[in-house]
Amino acid sequence: MERLETAMADVGPDACRIFHGRGGVDEAWKHVVIDWYRPALLVTLYADRENSADWLTQLQTMAEQHEKIECLLVQRRYQAGAPVERIFGEAPEQATESGLSYQLSLEKNQNHGFFPDMKPGRDWLRERAAGKRVLNLFAYTCALSVAAVQGGAQQVVNLDQSSRSLAVGRENHRLNFPPERCRSVRYLAHDLFKSWGRLKRLAPFDLVVLDPPSHQPGSFVAVKDYPRLLRRLPEVLAEKAEVLACLNAPELDDTFLTELFAEHLPQAKFSGILPQPTGYEEAEAGRRLKRLVYRLEG
Template identity: 35%
Template sequence: MSNFSVDGEILFERVEKALQERLPRMDDQHQTALRLFSGFYEGFADVLIDLYATTLVIFNYHENPVVLRPLLIELQKWFIRQFPWITAVVHKTRSLRNMASRLGVIRFGDEQALATRIVEHGVSYAINLRLNQDASFYLDTRNLRGWLKEHMAGKSVLNTFAYTGSLGAAALAGGARRVVQTDHNPRFLEVARETYRLNGWPVNDEDFLIGDFFKVVDGLKRRKQLFDCVILDPPFFSTGFNGEIFLNEKTLPLLNKVRPLVAHDGVLIVVNNALFMSGTGLIRIFDEISRSGYLWLEEIIPVPEDVTGFPKTRVSPPPVDPSPFNHPTKIAVLRVARKDRAAAS
């Protein structure tokens, strides 16, 4: 360690400490996906490190990323010594305009060595680690995937802003009778299709809707389709054909947009990842919409500790207090009653 700068000493010390908490969660078959270092909360905000099966993904958030590059190369070498089964390492640099750097540069191994699938809760998920500036699979929603697998047997599910479809796939793995995945980007949904193939599930084209969120939702309403579960997981910022979505201001309109698609006694699952929206702010929105008596908060699903940081490793809090949620990714299950059915009963 003596050859490193002060920053390097701090980074290695905190990564080693973080890794000790993750070791019991790593599987012997090297198939899992895990956040090995959550730098935002574990003391080095410019670095985040994820493991996807046998591929390490290192995110460089430094405003001048070249400064960190030599240190991250040394960190990569250290990880490979610790875990010689690592077959590839990808570096993603978020602040560069160069799209190739944002999508990821392979700095160890090659394209063929990149992991293309992971296993979580007994379900296989296809991944494409260089598909987007993230890694195509969100670790913060792991507990939600577990919840969907446990609760969706026999249910119909609509997964909006599906991205690569992992939430819908978890519902299908739990015995959902139908899952509709919708996203504007066909390349994202192709990863979802591959997940279906990995698990031996039929791929029905009518269950993959490519298009703008607003137009797809309006089309489903016109056809009077209802779902036992609707998942609303918009990105922090999304541009659609009919406008722009800013989660801080548009959460309530988005809820009202999809609410008519939820069947009586169904659930609306809301994932809000707006970093600067407080947890109490989101609860106020739920309280406002609950005044009608037809929708109410039933459950909060926590983000796993490898993403939030552990009690022994957490150094910094989020910029805005997410409580009663445990992370800026705020996951809530809302129960829905339909006026027509409630009046009849």
């Protein structure tokens, strides 16, 4: 409770992680993460432990008395369907980050529509997007696209198999920009490898984001499909294009991506790793969410 009180003292309007047990820094709490979506705390449990009821009761008491907290939710990812229990209050329908708003569905889905851990990627895009053509692969709800538009992108193409996710992405753009700016954004609800010809017709792109699922049969399996993707990527890249390559797979360390690029896209040179956002401390740095930057040369 003391650690949570300290973390809550510093939170503002932006969505963020305030407790990252999954990082393994504290073995006893590896099954717990807590996120802030103003004005709600979302507790996510990845295992059932004997003492959970006790500390959740303490957390509820603290939350009910805290001036910033108006809602408390608990998601049990270890149960079928990852159900979310609303302890008190009304769940917010939007998240905020860097002055932008994003649709949330905290009580409906295992994934809530917005991932705070990709803030470094959104910051990176915003800083580089001015006048650029951006390709956002595995776009989900297009949060990265919103950041690119805010940064002045000339055009953004979002591709994802889920038309439902892209519909939320459209709404995210409408939340933040007037219609004339939204017209520079396209949404393709297609399978990536079956739609490569269409991407080639829309190319070249100056900035490309790769943020695929790590293991989603029928869509993308990293160990099999990341090499395929990198081999084809030069077909849609502009001269000196930059690529942000991401992967959320704790079982694979950073060398998984660096070795793939060296073998399958050697003309792209490693530029660096984006920093971890505040609150995501990891016991093993190589197991964190990967955010590697490459630049095309030659």
